[in-house]
Amino acid sequence: MILDPLMIMGIGPFPKMGIKGAALATIIAQFTVTVIFIYNSKTRELFKDLNIFQPLDKDYINTIFKLGLPTSLQTGLFALIAMVIAKIIAQWGPTPIAVQKVGTQIESISWMTAGGFSTAISAFVGQNYGAGKWDRIKEGYRRGLMIVGTIGIFATCLLIFGASPIFRLFIPYDKEALGIGIRYLRILGLCQFFMTIEIATQGAFNGLGRTIPPSLVGITFNTLRIPASLILSSTYLGLDGIWWSISASATLKGIVLPTWYILLLKKIPQLNNKRGANENDRIQERVFTDN
Secondary structure (H helix, E strand, O other): OOHHHHHHHOOOOOOOOOHHHHHHHHHHHHHHHHHHHHHHHHHOHHHOOOOOOOOOOHHHHHHHHHHHHHHHHHHHHHHHHHHHHHHHHHHHOHHHHHHHHHHHHHHHHHHHHHHHHHHHHHHHHHHHHHHOOHHHHHHHHHHHHHHHHHHHHHHHHHHHHOHHHHHHOOOOOOHHHHHHHHHHHHHHHOOHHHHHHHHHHHHHHHHOOOOHHHHHHHHHHHHOHHHHHHHHHOOOOOOHHHHHHHHHHHHHHHHHHHHHHHHHHHHHHHHHHHHHHHHHHHHHHHHHHHO
């Protein structure tokens, strides 16, 4: 964040490098963070015995692979889908591409904030799932939804009612870009509440060790953006049809995924109780046989 404007515009000791400056700033930042992590892994108590170069344990690798593969597929496919959507948008020229880039950064005020709370919800649910405290899981999820839902409502109001002044901060003089940007923010503003709910629920699923449901929902509805964009953009909606396809898919994800999670919460404790009862029966049977 600090190096970007300095290296792009050539402020202070840095020469003006434009887009190359942005790339270098990213590399320097990531390299610095990596060095700090390696240094802390050797000095902090938590990581003092950590050796990142030691042979890998197959059981750990299998578990990490099982949990991480669905999410990684979702992320990778999301990037591919975004490129296809960008190609569709490019039919209207370079201005809409630039507008979407700026609009996405503005919109990130909600989904990046919700992502932070999603991580907290994942940790909280995972801790209580291990302890079998289902009441705390349900209450923690409910409180988490209240927090991210409030963020989503705030973002909705901000993007819908403040679209014009917000976008003017970034592109003040181009009337075409300004008009497209205002419509983009207002259409995407409608889905902010549902999007934050979906992100929070994804964290709750991860806390239960079930990464497939959020990935399945995400991949399905993100993929549907492509045909929806093609169909809607061919109507009188034009370019706005693409924005509506993105907003609609995000809304559907925010409805389907929480519904799936709530149904799962009702089912898992019963399954665990049955397993526990069956295990107790087997233990008592062995004790009786031994005696």
